[in-house]
Amino acid sequence: MKTDDQEKVSIGAYIALAFAVVFFSGLLKSTEWYGVFDFTTLNGGFGKVLKDATGGLTTFRGAGGSGAADGFMFALGLVPTAMFALGMISVLEHFGALKAARKMLTPLLRPLMGIPGSTGLAIIGSLQSTDVGAGITKSLSDEGELNDTEKDIFTAFQFSGGALIVNFFGSGAILFTLSDTTGAAVPGSIGLALIVMFIFKIVGANVMRFYLKTIDKKATKEVTAQAAEAK
Amino acid sequence: MSAAPESKKMITDVFVEGARKGWGIGIGSIIPNIMMAFIIIKILSLTGALNLLAVVFGPVMAVFGVPGEGAAVLMAAVMSMGGAVGVAVGLLNEGALHARDIAILAPAIYLMGSTIQYAGRILGVVGTDGRRYPIMFGICIMNALMAMFVMNILV
Numbered sequence: 001m002k003t004d005d006q007e008k009v010s011i012g013a014y015i016a017l018a019f020a021v022v023f024f025s026g027l028l029k030s031t032e033w034y035g036v037f038d039f040t041t042l043n044g045g046f047g048k049v050l051k052d053a054t055g056g057l058t059t060f061r062g063a064g065g066s067g068a069a070d071g072f073m074f075a076l077g078l079v080p081t082a083m084f085a086l087g088m089i090s091v092l093e094h095f096g097a098l099k100a101a102r103k104m105l106t107p108l109l110r111p112l113m114g115i116p117g118s119t120g121l122a123i124i125g126s127l128q129s130t131d132v133g134a135g136i137t138k139s140l141s142d143e144g145e146l147n148d149t150e151k152d153i154f155t156a157f158q159f160s161g162g163a164l165i166v167n168f169f170g171s172g173a174i175l176f177t178l179s180d181t182t183g184a185a186v187p188g189s190i191g192l193a194l195i196v197m198f199i200f201k202i203v204g205a206n207v208m209r210f211y212l213k214t215i216d217k218k219a220t221k222e223v224t225a226q227a228a229e230a231k
Numbered sequence: 232m233s234a235a236p237e238s239k240k241m242i243t244d245v246f247v248e249g250a251r252k253g254w255g256i257g258i259g260s261i262i263p264n265i266m267m268a269f270i271i272i273k274i275l276s277l278t279g280a281l282n283l284l285a286v287v288f289g290p291v292m293a294v295f296g297v298p299g300e301g302a303a304v305l306m307a308a309v310m311s312m313g314g315a316v317g318v319a320v321g322l323l324n325e326g327a328l329h330a331r332d333i334a335i336l337a338p339a340i341y342l343m344g345s346t347i348q349y350a351g352r353i354l355g356v357v358g359t360d361g362r363r364y365p366i367m368f369g370i371c372i373m374n375a376l377m378a379m380f381v382m383n384i385l386v
Contacts (some may be wrong), residue, residue, distance in 0.1 A: 056335040061334075071269025074320065075262040082261060083253030090249025091242060130349055134356035141357070155357050161341045163367045168341055170256040171316045175337045181326040187386040188334040196381055197338045199327075200374040207370050216363075 009103045013096025017104075020092045027174075027190030039088065039190060040177060043081055078174045087171040098124050113157060114207045115150045122154070130162040149212050156208035161201050168194065259285025260313040268307070272325060275303070281327060295376070296383040297335050300327040304336050305343065305375065312344035335382040343375035 019037075022028060035041035046060035061073045079190040092098075107119040122140060126133020137154055140146045146154065161167075172193065179185045275281040281300060289299035300322050308315035319336055321327040328336075346368060354367060 066269075067273045068266050068270050070324075071266040071317075072262060072320070074269070074324070075257075075265035075317075076375035078261055078265070078320075079254065082257050083250040086253035086256070087246040087248075089251070090245050094240070094242065094245045097239035104240060128311070130352050131356070134353045137357050151357065152359065152363060155353065155359055156367060156370050159346065159349060159353050159367050160343070160374045162345060162353060164341060166314075167312050170253065171261055171313045172337055172341055174261075175316060175319065175333050178320065178330070178333065180323050180328070180330040180333075182329065184330040186330045187331045188337075188382065192385065193338045195333070196378050196385070197341055200338070200342055200378050203376045203377070204370040207373065208366065211366055 009099050010096060013100035013103075016092050016095035016097035017100040021191065023092075024173075024189070024194065025090065025191030027191075030191075039085070043084055043177060045177075046077060052196045081174045081177055082170050085173045086096075086166070089165065089169055098127075112202055113153055114209050115154050115157075115205075116145065118145050119150075119154055123157070126158045126163070127165045128163060129166065130158065133158045133163075149209075152212060153205050153209045157201050157205035160204040161197050164194075164197060164201070168197070249263045250353075261316075264270070264311065264313035265317035265320055268314060268321045272318065272321035276325060283290075285327070295335060295379040297332045297379065298328065301332055301336055304328075305339060308344045308375070309346055311348070312340055315340040315344060331386055334386045335379050338378040338382060339375035342378050343371040346371050 024039050026038065026040060028034050029040050030038065031041070048057035049060060049062075050057065060077050061070070065073060101197055102120045102124045105123065106117040109117050109119060109123070111114050119137075119140065122133055122136035125136055134155075137146070137151065137158070140152045141148075169190075173190050176186050176188065176190050176193070256311045272281070275284070285299035288302035294297050303322065304315050304319045307318040312372075313343075319328065319333055319340065323330075323333055330353060350368075351365065354364060359367065362371055
């Protein structure tokens with residue numbers, strides 16, 4: 001794990017991270033030139049297609065559909081957003097945006113959640129794949145880098161909102177591109193949702209930290225005391 | 232060629248690789264999940280169960296500024312995040328949920344999402360003590376509810 005701490009993170013990686021934050025925040029959502037720095041703007045929308053022989057136009061999905069067939073057409077229309085979002089995530093990752101995030105996060109882990117900085121790599125891994133996160137956590141624990149308490153706190157962080165980045169950009173981000181039956185667009189932004197989720201992942205880890213420190217500790221002590229008496 | 236270091240990769244290739252992953256999620260998860268959700272919602276709506284859901288969960292969900300039908304999204308989330316997105320989209324389509332409700336529900340879907348599946352893939356792999364499973368699930372549900380509360384204020 002030492003090599004990770006010493007690994008240099010280039011200035012370009014921080015720029016990539018800053019770009020990612022702005023790109024998904026919705027701050028630059030506009031039809032002006034700076035709209036090119038906004039996900040929703042670049043994601044665009046489908047054009048209208050012919051409704052009937054009279055020449056009326058309707059949405060890509062069609063009008064008046066229902067059930068499985070309508071669900072299919074609707075879902076098909078969401079696929080480009082998922083492709084674009086994950087394509088952008090790949091590019092940003094390629095430029096080291098996640099590495100920069102890890103570098104910035106590492107010194108904060110102890111004060112934020114009471115877990116060692118060596119979990120930085122596992123944290124970033126767990127945001128992309130639950131299997132990677134769980135695998136690294138298991139080996140950190142086996143190597144003695146994490147004690148039982150730290151392991152449980154860290155697991156709570158991973159369990160709520162598992163593989164957050166891939167899952168959310170794969171399916172949740174599309175929610176912020178929709179409109180309802182009255183024509184109102186979904187408020188907030190991809191970035192806002194991401195910040196809220198990340199904060200609550202940390203809150204969840206701290207609930208576990210608190211639980212282990214207070215309630216669970218007493219319970220474990222009592223059990224061991226009883227076991228000792230029984231002997 | 233396959234041994235070429237990653238930094239030599241063309242940026243366009245990197246994008247295309249990610250987009251292909253998105254396509255995989257699209258056909259492997261989004262389309263089947265949303266299609267299923269549309270069918271379930273059609274059943275719920277035809278049988279009147281959707282109205283029942285609205286009445287039963289209305290008072291609880293009102294705390295978070297969401298109609299009772301939103302409970303269906305949360306129930307689906309425990310099984311699968313993609314399924315819950317499908318249910319949310321289906322209800323939006325029916326007019327049972329509105330744009331603002333979706334924004335409130337979105338973080339909650341992920342914070343308590345796919346927990347049944349992840350119990351095996353995270354808790355099982357890490358080797359979490361069985362006694363702590365309930366608190367792990369409890370934390371996820373609590374995180375989701377608190378996120379809804381916060382989103383209700385923010386949007």
